[in-house]
Amino acid sequence: MHDPHDHSHDHEHSHDHGDGQDPHAPQRDHDAVEMSGYEALEETLRLLLIEKGIITHDEVARQIDLMDSRSPALGAQVVVRAWLDAEFKGRLLRDAREALKEFDVDIGSLAEFKVVENTPETHNVVVCTLCSCYPKMLLGVPPAWYKSMAYRSRTVIDPRGVLTEFGLDIPLSREVRVHDSTADLRYIVLPMRPADTDELDETALVSLITRDCMIGTAEPSRVGRGA
C-alpha cells in the first residue's frame, strides 16, 4: 500500500479528463519504473466503468477531493466545542448523529456513531479488529497502523501494552476501555481538556488535539504535541 511514488499524487487527479482515458497515465510518476498488478487492476476497472457510463472521471475526482477534505482538524473542532459548551457536550454524548449536524457532518447510513468520553477514572481507545472501521467523517482516512494486523490483533488483549508503544502510560488506577468498531458502529474518543489551559482561546485549544487523541492512543498536552 505504501507506494514510494506518491509524492506526485497531490496534483494528479485534477488532470483526469472525461474522455475515457487517463491522458497522463504514461507520464505520471515519470520517475516510476515499476507498478503493481493491483494498480493496473484499479486502472482496468475504472476505465471499464467509465466506458460503460457507470461512473465518470469527474465523479472519481470529486470523491477523492471529498476524501482529502476530511481531516482530524474537524474532529478537533468538535472536541473543543464539547470542552467549551457543556450543553453541546451532553447532546454529543447522547446523540452524536444529531449533534454533529451543526458541523455539517453527515453520519450517513451507519447505524450508530458513539462519542466515548475520557475521564480521570477512564481512558478509551478505539480499534477495529475485523478490518478498518474508523470515524472517517471526523478524522479522514485512518493511519496505516490503525489497519495493521498488529494494532488490530493486540489492542483488545493488551491495550496498556499497545498504548505504551504509543508513549502513553495509563496508570493502573485508571480503567482502560477498548471499543471494537464495526461497519455499523463507529467510535471516537472525546479526550480530557488538559489542566492549565484556561487562558487558551479556541484556536489554541484545537491545536492541542491530534488525530491520535481522538483514537485514544494519545492525550492532548500543552507540551510536545503527539502524532
Place this chain on the structure above:
Amino acid sequence: MVDDMKRTHVRTDAGGRAVHDVGGLDFGPIDRSEHDLALWEKRVDAVMILLYARKNFWTVDAMRRTIEDYGQQTYDSTEYYEKWARAMRNLLIEQQVVTRAEVEAKMIEVVARHRAAGRTVLNDAIEW
C-alpha cells in the same frame, strides 16, 4: 511489516476463526510510521464508495464478504487497498456489471500500455 512467523498464524483450523478475525492474536510490534495514500489507492477507495454508497450496486456487507473470502496466506500478505481492488473486480463480475472476459481484455490493454511507456508491471496475475 508482519514477520514470517506471524504470517503463519492459523485462524481457519479447528479453532474456527474467520480469516479477518484477528482480535486477541499477537502480530507483534506496531509499525507506527505514517504513509500518505498513493493516487491509485485513493481511486480504489473513491470508485468503491461511488459503486456501493452512491449507486447501490452492492452493500458494504457484500464488500466485506468479498474481502473476507481470501485464503489466509493471501489475506495476510496483501495490502489494504489490494484487497479492495480484488473485491471490486469480483463483485463487478458477480453482479454482472462487467464480464470476466472484459476485465481480462482491458487488463491486458492497460498492462501493455504501461509496458510500452517503459514501466515494469509486477505480478499482474491477480488471484480470483
